[in-house]
Amino acid sequence: MSSPVPLSHRALVLESTTAGFHLQTVPTPLPTPGSAVLQILQAGIISYHREIYDGTRHYAFPQPLVGGSSAIARVAALGPDAVALTVGQLVFVDCVVRGRDDPSELFLTAISEGARAGSKKLFRDVWRDGVWAEYARMPLENCVPLNEARLCKELGYGVKELMYLCHLLVPFGGLRDIKVEPGETVVVSPATGGYGGAAVKVAVALGARVIAMGRDEGKLAALKEHVLKGAPGASIETVRITGDEKADTAALMAFGTVDAVLDLSPPEAGKSTHLKSAVAALRRGGRVSMMGFVDVPAASWKLVGDDITLKGKLMYEREDMFQFVKMLERGLYPKGKDLVDAKTFALEDWKEAMDVAAEYNGIGKLVSFAP
Numbered sequence: 001m002s003s004p005v006p007l008s009h010r011a012l013v014l015e016s017t018t019a020g021f022h023l024q025t026v027p028t029p030l031p032t033p034g035s036a037v038l039q040i041l042q043a044g045i046i047s048y049h050r051e052i053y054d055g056t057r058h059y060a061f062p063q064p065l066v067g068g069s070s071a072i073a074r075v076a077a078l079g080p081d082a083v084a085l086t087v088g089q090l091v092f093v094d095c096v097v098r099g100r101d102d103p104s105e106l107f108l109t110a111i112s113e114g115a116r117a118g119s120k121k122l123f124r125d126v127w128r129d130g131v132w133a134e135y136a137r138m139p140l141e142n143c144v145p146l147n148e149a150r151l152c153k154e155l156g157y158g159v160k161e162l163m164y165l166c167h168l169l170v171p172f173g174g175l176r177d178i179k180v181e182p183g184e185t186v187v188v189s190p191a192t193g194g195y196g197g198a199a200v201k202v203a204v205a206l207g208a209r210v211i212a213m214g215r216d217e218g219k220l221a222a223l224k225e226h227v228l229k230g231a232p233g234a235s236i237e238t239v240r241i242t243g244d245e246k247a248d249t250a251a252l253m254a255f256g257t258v259d260a261v262l263d264l265s266p267p268e269a270g271k272s273t274h275l276k277s278a279v280a281a282l283r284r285g286g287r288v289s290m291m292g293f294v295d296v297p298a299a300s301w302k303l304v305g306d307d308i309t310l311k312g313k314l315m316y317e318r319e320d321m322f323q324f325v326k327m328l329e330r331g332l333y334p335k336g337k338d339l340v341d342a343k344t345f346a347l348e349d350w351k352e353a354m355d356v357a358a359e360y361n362g363i364g365k366l367v368s369f370a371p
């Protein structure tokens with residue numbers, strides 16, 4: 001299962017947002033107290049990684065660094081204070097690093113240093129390098145054990161399919177944050193993107209009815225077909241975003257009571273009216289998880305008079321990951337290859353990989369490195 005940790009390994013090093021990446025041979029980190037050294041099997045690439053690393057998105061992070069976000073890995077070596085993880089174990093590597101003496105100081109590995117002095121210090125001085133490498137060192141608490149026998153042998157997941165956790169966990173965090181219950185109706189907007197599609201899968205697994213919003217009828221039809229293939233009994237409806245705020249609200253309300261909304265809009269959808277339409281369709285006491293970037297609906301009679309909760313959410317909490325893995329191990333998600341269709345790339349093909357990731361998005365799609 002595990003082989004000796006080599007003294008050096010290959011890693012994709014971003015010199016700067018202007019100089020781009022170089023595949024370099026670098027020393028393999030040693031397992032210090034509080035850390036695990038991981039052999040990276042799959043490393044996720046998000047649709048806007050290219051925009052982050054070429055500076056278009058203006059995310060702040062120290063440079064140079066090894067790129068990345070989340071990963072599926074095998075534990076290669078452990079710090080002396082590890083008490084539960086074992087060498088050779090399969091783990092999900094969480095990209096959210098939190099301060100141990102103050103978990104509110106958090107940053108996203110190799111992506112964003114966060115807003116506070118503590119998270120910036122942790123990123124810059126301690127956990128600078130990400131997982132786009134053959135080996136990486138991460139905090140022990142960022143390694144979430146996966147029951148390999150159950151997931152891979154019994155349920156048929158490969159490591160490529162397990163990498164899709166990086167997409168599924170984000171909407172799981174938002175849906176749990178607004179306490180979505182089985183049987184409730186949730187609007188996912190927009191649902192045709194990578195995280196939006198993952199949100200639909202998660203909401204269905206939670207037992208909710210989903211109304212998926214999107215601009216493109218064809219994509220919405222394909223999304224519905226995909227969901228029903230993996231979860232034949234799923235309750236899923238679709239509504240096209242027309243830009244007519246009132247008409248879109250009426251289309252949502254035609255399906256009856258709407259309990260909650262999960263929004264995962266990219267910045268380019270900033271002026272779209274779909275979130276306003278969805279909020280207007282909510283029942284009294286409805287909840288909204290705002291995980292994307294569209295205008296916040298202004299205070300109105302609807303918000304105040306109907307006791308609407310609007311909550312922002314960054315990623316997910318640590319306990320969400322463990323709850324999610326329990327659901328996966330109980331078989332509550334589509335099995336193995338029905339969950340995701342993944343394209344993988346070698347580290348040296350980093351440019352093509354990020355270009356493909358920018359285009360190959362939507363429900364059940366994922367692009368990753370197989371270092």
Ligand SMILES: NC(=O)c1ccc[n+]([C@@H]2O[C@H](COP(=O)([O-])OP(=O)(O)OC[C@H]3O[C@@H](n4cnc5c(N)ncnc54)[C@H](OP(=O)(O)O)[C@@H]3O)[C@@H](O)[C@H]2O)c1
Nearest residue numbers: 047190192193194195215265266269272291313314315361
């Ligand atoms: N809060 C968090 O923790 C968190 C974590 C991860 C990501 N996010 C946010 O989620 C966003 C989506 O990421 P992704 O990887 O899913 O992106 P993606 O795969 O590129 O999907 C983008 C989605 O937005 C839709 N869209 C684009 N422009 C639009 C417009 N003008 N009006 C209405 N809809 C529009 C697309 O619709 P079409 O299919 O019609 O093109 C698609 O459904 C990110 O940009 C990020 O800001 C938040």
